[in-house]
Amino acid sequence: MSPLADFLRPLVLSGPSGTGKSTLLTRLFAEFPDKFAFSVSHTTRQPRPGEEDGKQYHFVARDAFLALLDNKGFIEHAEFSGNLYGTSVMAVQSIADSGRRCILDIEVQGVRQIKTTSLDPVYLFISPPSMSVLRTRLVGRGTETDAAVEKRMKTALNEIAYAKEPGAHDVVIVNDDLDRAYQLFKRVALGEKIEGDTLPPLDD
Numbered sequence: 001m002s003p004l005a006d007f008l009r010p011l012v013l014s015g016p017s018g019t020g021k022s023t024l025l026t027r028l029f030a031e032f033p034d035k036f037a038f039s040v041s042h043t044t045r046q047p048r049p050g051e052e053d054g055k056q057y058h059f060v061a062r063d064a065f066l067a068l069l070d071n072k073g074f075i076e077h078a079e080f081s082g083n084l085y086g087t088s089v090m091a092v093q094s095i096a097d098s099g100r101r102c103i104l105d106i107e108v109q110g111v112r113q114i115k116t117t118s119l120d121p122v123y124l125f126i127s128p129p130s131m132s133v134l135r136t137r138l139v140g141r142g143t144e145t146d147a148a149v150e151k152r153m154k155t156a157l158n159e160i161a162y163a164k165e166p167g168a169h170d171v172v173i174v175n176d177d178l179d180r181a182y183q184l185f186k187r188v189a190l191g192e193k194i195e196g197d198t199l200p201p202l203d204d
């Protein structure tokens with residue numbers, strides 16, 4: 001069977017930190033080990049325990065990041081919670097010709113930048129069911145200090161304000177029940193055009 005039309009376009013995944021993007025991606029890659037390729041971003045943040053250079057991220061020093069930026073090596077980049085993040089041209093190019101679908105996990109500034117390029121991806125927003133659930137997940141993950149949780153909650157408000165703009169994303173999936181969210185996510189990832197969920201008020 002030939003792939004659905006949207007399978008040939010990159011998939012841009014965005015949503016507040018702690019909303020469950022990595023969890024959904026991990027499941028997708030486990031179910032379809034050969035269909036997708038995660039674009040590995042560059043970051044200047046420190047690796048978390050268990051993270052490997054070149055796998056979750058290319059971990060680089062700030063100087064090296066800025067040099068690549070100067071050389072027009074990034075499709076998008078942003079400073080987030082004090083660290084630089086970026087998607088390199090090379091990371092996406094190396095996937096494009098392999099027949100796999102390129103998935104990009106990107107925050108809101110990056111989404112805005114990609115919209116000014118010719119990449120033409122499908123934009124998918126993963127929404128938390130509410131702000132209180134988002135906070136519970138961030139705290140429960142146990143990877144952030146209290147101050148970092150507060151910073152991420154504040155940044156989440158920007159992501160959500162953008163998501164509320166008409167036409168910001170092609171599809172919204174609310175990550176309430178993980179199995180339900182994953183079934184929708186899988187359909188989008190495989191290239192199906194679905195209606196998706198309605199963005200919750202997220203005003204709590």
Ligand SMILES: Nc1ncnc2c1ncn2[C@@H]1O[C@H](COP(=O)(O)OP(=O)(O)OP(=O)(O)O)[C@@H](O)[C@H]1O
Pocket residue numbers: 015016017018019020021022023024137138140141175176177178179181
């Ligand atoms: N539907 C869900 N129900 C309950 N807990 C969830 C659900 N989805 C994810 N989680 C949990 O919420 C926490 C945050 O998820 P995850 O790390 O996947 O978020 P993320 O969006 O990738 O964050 P970041 O952008 O910071 O990497 C994790 O501890 C994860 O196990």
